[in-house]
Amino acid sequence: MSDFFSEKLIPQLETNHIGKNIVYLEETDSTNALAKREKNYPCGTVFVAGKQTDGRGRSGRVWQSNDENALYMSILIKPDISPQKISSITLVFGLAVFNALRGYADIGIKWPNDIILDNKKLAGILCEMSGNEEKIDYVVCGVGVNVNNTSFHDEIKDIATSLRIQTGKGYEITEIAAEILNEFDILYAEFLNKGLDDILIKYKNNCITLQKDVKVIMNNTETDAYALDITSEGGLLVRIDKEEKVIVSGEASIRGIIGYA
Numbered sequence: 001m002s003d004f005f006s007e008k009l010i011p012q013l014e015t016n017h018i019g020k021n022i023v024y025l026e027e028t029d030s031t032n033a034l035a036k037r038e039k040n041y042p043c044g045t046v047f048v049a050g051k052q053t054d055g056r057g058r059s060g061r062v063w064q065s066n067d068e069n070a071l072y073m074s075i076l077i078k079p080d081i082s083p084q085k086i087s088s089i090t091l092v093f094g095l096a097v098f099n100a101l102r103g104y105a106d107i108g109i110k111w112p113n114d115i116i117l118d119n120k121k122l123a124g125i126l127c128e129m130s131g132n133e134e135k136i137d138y139v140v141c142g143v144g145v146n147v148n149n150t151s152f153h154d155e156i157k158d159i160a161t162s163l164r165i166q167t168g169k170g171y172e173i174t175e176i177a178a179e180i181l182n183e184f185d186i187l188y189a190e191f192l193n194k195g196l197d198d199i200l201i202k203y204k205n206n207c208i209t210l211q212k213d214v215k216v217i218m219n220n221t222e223t224d225a226y227a228l229d230i231t232s233e234g235g236l237l238v239r240i241d242k243e244e245k246v247i248v249s250g251e252a253s254i255r256g257i258i259g260y261a
């Protein structure tokens, strides 16, 4: 049986591969958790929820999901590539979300994949992988976009923003979802066929973390650093006390010297 969300979303899709199956639930614990439970669904299946009761962010953080003002969406993919190459999917998805949202406001990407508007977080991405050193079973690319939110919980109110807060307008959530899926369909195919090189050029052009003083937060310790570049595998090359070091996504958080980004 079709639902209201999918009925609106499907006509806006221009994809070859992503979103041929849509699973919409009014409420679930977490669309990433749902996608992992339903890992036998075909590659490209999209899971969307109106609300999440246990929305998850990176590093085990909570993702505010208790109302229907935001987009909560996860895509299940099963890429047939070497597991060594898959960690950069998080940058590929980050660029897709950036491309989808750039028409709405003046945004940037904070490495590895936060979407930043007015020095605050507009969207967050959580990519989770399952497999071993030889073979990837599946990858779940989850995104939360603050669309029509007018307020945030106390813990995040200073670092989160929404399209509504910034532009004063409300938006159709299916439209945002469709833009993301259309962009990801293109970039995912490019990543599988040609690798990361060209995608990385576009990513770097829009990455606001580079050529800046940053704080690297690892194991509850903050270290001052200078962000130099993104490596060919998608790591962040920083200089700390005259020494260069590559930070791998998932290993540390990056903050601006003043404010979140």
Ligand code: BTN
Residues within 6 Å of the ligand: 029, 030, 031, 032, 033, 052, 054, 055, 056, 057, 058, 059, 061, 063, 071, 072, 073, 074, 114, 123, 124, 125, 126, 142, 143, 144, 145
């Ligand atoms: C971050 O910490 O920046 C990542 C946030 C990711 C949130 C999204 S909302 C849809 C999907 N389901 C989850 O539980 N998390 C992701």
